[in-house]
Amino acid sequence: MFSYNNKISIRQLQALLILDIFGTGVIVLPRRVTQYANQDGWILVLLATILALILIYIMTSLATMFPNKDFLEFTSIIISKPVAIIISLGFIIKLILGTCLELRFFSEVVKQTMLYNTPFGVVCLIILLVSGYAAAKGYETRGRLAEILIFVVFVPLIIVFVIAAAGVDFTNIMPILKTPPESLLKGTFFTLASFNGIELVMLAIPYTNNKKKIKKNIIYSILFTGIFMTAMTIITICRFGYAETKLQMWPIISMTDTINIPGSFLERQEALIMSFWIISVFAIVNAGLFFSSLLAKSIIKKGKHSYYIIIFIILCFLMLFVPSDINQVYDFINLMFVTFGVTYMIVIPIVLLIIAKLRRLGVKYEEN
Amino acid sequence: MNISKILDENISYLENAFLDCADVIKRKFPVGEENPINCYVIYIDNMTNKSDIETCIMRGLIWQLHKYDSKLLSSKDKIFDDFKNSGIITADIKEATQLEDATLSVMSGDTVLFIDGVDKVMVVSTKGWDNRGVPEAKTEAVVFGSKEAFSENIRTNTVLIRRRIRDVNLKVKQLVVGKRSKTDIALMYLDDIVRKEILEEVMEKINAIDIDAILDIGYIEQFIEDSDASPFPQLETTERPDKAASAILEGRIAIVVDNSPFVLIVPSTMNVFFQSSEDYYQKWQIMSFTRILRYIAGFLSISLPGLYIATAVYHPSMLPMDLTFKIAGSRANVPFPAVIEILIMDIAFELLKEAGVRLPGAIGSTIGIVGGIIIGQSAVDAGLVSPIVVIVIALTGICSFTIPNVALVSGFRLSKYLLIFTSACFGLFGFWIGILILLIHLASLKSFGIPYLFPFVSGEINNFRDMKDSIIRFPLCKMKYRPIFASPKADIRFNKSKLVNQKKRE
């Protein structure tokens, strides 16, 4: 029944995906979209969601064509093995760099809002160790954990935003659709960086049960995330007006400071609401460590899973000290998106899918 | 070693084996007036029912077989059957051919009868020793419900369960574990609804135990549980027969161990530890409220001291201003930092709890009240601790008492220290990291293949049916299916269509 076979169920995959995508960019999301499109920023989020849905559909189709083969195996079937190894290595680099930057960014926020004097290395080391502990326990543990953590993350957020929505001036979002289409398109492209994490679907599908219903459910989960982020953006823009939203470093956190939860005796819930962010970052770092060690293990067939995790923790920790301040972190994140992100989210899945369809590989054709 | 046909050889073996055992009673006596046959009876004093021995064995052999003449028999083999059929007046007779089995039976309270010239012995069941009968439930008392509890005698326990399940499919599979204690262990389960793979796993694990003695059920629990590195219990122990019976009816296996008044129930998820038998005997509204209260109490018993430290020391802006000022004012003259204060009061509370358990009866409860009130009050007056800390610790303690299962509470008590530690170092960030570590640990635990956090995690395996009995308890008429523990082929337990609809009557 529940055997130790390292497979997770679809609901757990959905939960993992939502947690992964959500934490990546949502704190700065309102600021970035208002920088491109002023009060129409929320439209950018919607458009980026649609784009992400298309991409995920491509990726899911690609992965479900080879049901029981993991990423390295099916890429080496489509293209030859050396190219597949290069792609996997690139993937590992992308994951580690992404994790490292995300962690650095997170520690800057924590230092500003919660712990002023603690050196950021300590904060990052703790998150790395805890994520490493979770990653070493296996995929099933991650799945079960995600099912519980999703409530811990979303329930406070929903409460905060519903209360905030009640007292907000919705006219701040008008006039609608007055921004020129070029900046809309450009903004959509850069907002796609907030959906970083959808490419992990290609790695995760081989380990899922019940492959038939995957496409539908994954689309639901991306839709849910996208709509939730749009709602958060709308409420934030309405609360602060687009001018001030552009000014705030981390609009979502400032947002939680402005509301008064009726009936609760807490005055400033900032620190409590940070829980959602700590857990999201944990989910991202965990995914990064886990999948990179999985890929590394599939390239080099020897050694236990946990050894790779330790190596990657040490690597990540050493790379944390490279950016010197938060502006450099932002620059690096943008650079990463434009290079690795675009490649792995857009280019590689499309190319692989086209080649696979042309060469008539995959399950559907094998059955014939 | 085989039993020899010569009685004296057997007697000398037994004398040797039971040398310096003053409580072993032996008697050699002749049966039959003419041409008597020597018999030898051996039993342990006070472990057997003396009147049974006298009426069933002695009277039958000495008096009824008074006229028995062995010379009239065609062969010596008939002696055994004759004695068995007309000499011994009881229904429970077994035979043995090995001396070790004979000595084991003697030490289990049976009487063994040796007959000269026969290489078999008769083992007559005459068990009867002093025991507590059926005691009253002390650790799991409920207000509305049966107050019977298990006792140390394995037969009493199996009968208590049998009375509640009169089904032919209720099997009692008996094993013997322990090199020197040779303790009887009975596995009770319903054959058609238990999951066969779990049953096999349990039997495999129990048979693999190679230890001197099994003194109590705790030994078995620690050997067969999935992860003994975790402070959380993965098997449920109970002293109530109705709980054991309902568990068996859900498809689980009850392990009854001789000399232990507790019964082990396998497999168990965390949800099970929050359920008490009273939950099903009363109305669902009030019991759902009680369940929710228990879950909240469970969370508070882990997190309250950690939260206090995190907010008072790292983030005082979270509390309302009046509360912050009160805490600051009451702590103005306290010499210790907040963490040490919490730890002192916590250790003091744990010491009080332990002391209360060890002391007998009336003194125990008095110490609890005296210790709590007077010591707490004096400590506050002396300025050693602030009153808020006393309240926090007392509330934590009370919350840990609301959880029905003591074993789970021990897990929580230890996690509390983890959270205090992380909160003391990193404030709320540390608090959430501590909760994450705890959740990771719980999510990785399994109890015989079923995830520990079951209905909240992987719940879709059986369409979230188990959620009906977790945080809130649905009315009985909605709980149509058995939980995950039962085999999927036999999962309907309640047929609603036959229930008379109360509303329709009007």
Next chain:
Amino acid sequence: MKKINILCLKCMLVSSALIFTGCWDKVEIEDRAFVVAIGIDKAMDKDSLDELEVVTIEPSVDSLENKSSDKMSYSKIGNGKTVSLALNRIDMYSSKRQYLGHTKVAILGEKILKDPKMLSETLDGFQRNSEISNKLLILATDKNIEKILDAKIKGEPMAGLFLSNFYQNRENNSGVTFKKDLDSVLEDTQLNNTTIIPKVSLEDKDLRLGGSAIIKDYRLLGWLDNKDTRGYVWVNDNAKNTELITKLDNIDTTLLVESHKKKMNFKKLDNDILVANIDIDISGSIKNYALGSKNLYNQNNLNKLENLYSKIVKSEINTTFRKLQSEYNVDIFNFLKTIEKQNYDLYLEIKDNWNYYYNNMQIVPNVNVNIRNIGSVY
């Protein structure tokens, strides 16, 4: 295998020893100096020209321990070129660590309001500080801030607490004052560089909230008195619990406003004059009439009263608007922003010449008063 496990364990122990010996941020709660209110003004003594004077109010030990005494709070003063420097100087000479997380009120003195550089630096200092909450109340005053913060108010322990409780408990404040926190001040200044801050002053050792200060481009333009502030509140804020008084057949009748709704829309006439139609719906109940007089409860009387009240409100709004338009030339009502939201094309037309349009603008307040009930006496 075993050696690697032991090695891992040793590494973990060492690293956990390193991590957990820190507790870098631990500050015991009794070692914090909680600042309840801040007052900021320009320093007046000779040796600190061009410097700010910051007054912080902290609760005394007696107040923390809940014993009643004369000294419930004490003030500390520090000078510095910017707010953060001045706060630091106050903190330098104290044994406890200053904590701004519970600061409720900030009072700005008149001199600093007149200095645009210092005002913008001060507001920035507040916003950038992560300890100070965005819900910090901002008040303006033309009296000495130290006297205001030190005022002993009957029935209240501290002035700072009095002010924060005032806005917390009284949902809407007689129309003569309104709530302005740091968040909305910053929002206003982002929109069009103007903002309005409520005024607090001292009368006979008692604090009075009423009136407001008009700020444009971070400079104080002038003070509005109670009546003019009420005109502002009718249009832009919520005027619940205000009382209106008028004479019906020579009897003073008071109306208590219970609900107040407003809407605006704009039109541009051919001669480049903007007309703003402000629709205000007020409903309330009669609180005071005169016993023994004619019955109040007939349609005629009620209509008369409604008209009278409506006229009063209209005149207040008009007076305020004219004052703002002609004397100060500043758009406190945020008309431009409302036009941008409602009618984008019109906005594009007029935004470059807003000053001109504002100067020639006309408002048409349509006030509709509805008397809902007249109490329990006929």
